[in-house]
Amino acid sequence: MILMRKIIIIISLSLLLFSCTHKQDKKQKDQPKQTLEVPAFNSDSAFSFVKAQTDFGPRVPNSEAHDRCAAWLVSKLQVYCDTVYVQHFTATAYDGKQLKSQNIIGSFDPDKTERVLLASHWDSRPMADHDALEANRNKPIDGADDGASGVGVLLELARQLQDDRPNVGVDIIFFDAEDYGTPSGVNLPGDWWCLGSQYWAQNLHVPDYNARYGILLDMVGAPDAKFYHEYFSSFFAQDIVSKVWGTAYKLGYGSYFINQQANPITDDHYYVNKLAHIKMIDIIHQDNTSGTGFRPVWHTTYDNIDNIDAKTLGAVGSVLRTVINNE
Ligand code: AHN
Numbered sequence: 001m002i003l004m005r006k007i008i009i010i011i012s013l014s015l016l017l018f019s020c021t022h023k024q025d026k027k028q029k030d031q032p033k034q035t036l037e038v039p040a041f042n043s044d045s046a047f048s049f050v051k052a053q054t055d056f057g058p059r060v061p062n063s064e065a066h067d068r069c070a071a072w073l074v075s076k077l078q079v080y081c082d083t084v085y086v087q088h089f090t091a092t093a094y095d096g097k098q099l100k101s102q103n104i105i106g107s108f109d110p111d112k113t114e115r116v117l118l119a120s121h122w123d124s125r126p127m128a129d130h131d132a133l134e135a136n137r138n139k140p141i142d143g144a145d146d147g148a149s150g151v152g153v154l155l156e157l158a159r160q161l162q163d164d165r166p167n168v169g170v171d172i173i174f175f176d177a178e179d180y181g182t183p184s185g186v187n188l189p190g191d192w193w194c195l196g197s198q199y200w201a202q203n204l205h206v207p208d209y210n211a212r213y214g215i216l217l218d219m220v221g222a223p224d225a226k227f228y229h230e231y232f233s234s235f236f237a238q239d240i241v242s243k244v245w246g247t248a249y250k251l252g253y254g255s256y257f258i259n260q261q262a263n264p265i266t267d268d269h270y271y272v273n274k275l276a277h278i279k280m281i282d283i284i285h286q287d288n289t290s291g292t293g294f295r296p297v298w299h300t301t302y303d304n305i306d307n308i309d310a311k312t313l314g315a316v317g318s319v320l321r322t323v324i325n326n327e
């Protein structure tokens with residue numbers, strides 16, 4: 001008798017449960033489809049990818065940390081992407097040094113002709129030439145923000161794209177030898193920054209490579225990051241600037257993505273525009289109150305993991321994912 005009562009209770013409970021979940025299903029189906037698809041972005045994972053890079057030490061060309069980090073980046077992209085290309089080249093630095101360099105490229109759906117290009121530089125600067133302490137000025141930097149932050153966001157994006165593809169093909173390029181430019185105060189004729197992107201733009205990893213547009217990430221990890229309409233980005237690709245800043249605003253990230261013009265920065269996107277004729281914008285943290293045009297820790301020994309905020313990485317990653325998912 002007791003057993004019978006128990007069975008009845010269990011049956012009626014499960015019926016109740018079933019009807020509840022059924023109702024919920026129906027409610028979800030009745031909701032209007034959102035016009036802007038907003039996929040999740042894991043900012044803690046992006047942060048761990050930034051830390052993994054700084055844990056190698058400064059990634060200065062010709063150093064062991066640089067070699068080891070390159071191998072790690074290739075191994076990560078080999079897991080996440082369909083095809084990985086490594087461009088080995090020797091770059092000549094402003095001081096005549098020969099830099100053993102590599103651009104590392106991961107592609108999703110390489111057969112698609114409609115593509116979006118995402119990039120960041122993975123090397124770190126050989127000298128903290130803006131450090132307050134003179135004794136630090138020829139030390140190499142961790143480049144947690146200046147280099148590793150953008151790569152961390154793109155690695156997390158790659159991890160997610162492996163089984164959730166947008167309509168367009170995606171190429172992720174980690175440029176090398178971006179930050180080996182002339183020391184502060186030294187003026188030499190020639191283009192001594194962005195050696196990896198200059199090489200790539202003149203030696204595309206795939207013959208006749210093209211993309212709808214490109215987005216460069218540079219210094220996207222500060223707690224108080226502010227991204228303005230960098231001058232060259234607007235000059236070459238205002239439509240993409242509007243798309244990205246508009247998406248950021250809709251997602252509630254208007255405090256990071258500011259609708260204001262800012263100074264030109266000779267960064268990797270400049271050479272992709274000028275030499276490869278692919279329009280590319282730069283999401284870069286600018287600060288015109290600091291004297292250098294960048295945040296106070298820029299090119300100092302303080303550009304380390306302690307000054308990175310997962311929330312900012314998350315904002316940038318969510319904006320990127322939303323932009324490519326809506327292509
Ligand atoms: C110049 O200062 C000429 N270019 C800055 C590009 C850069 C350096 N981005 C990060 N570090």
Ligand code: ZN
Binds near residue numbers: 125146179299
């Ligand atoms: Zn730099």
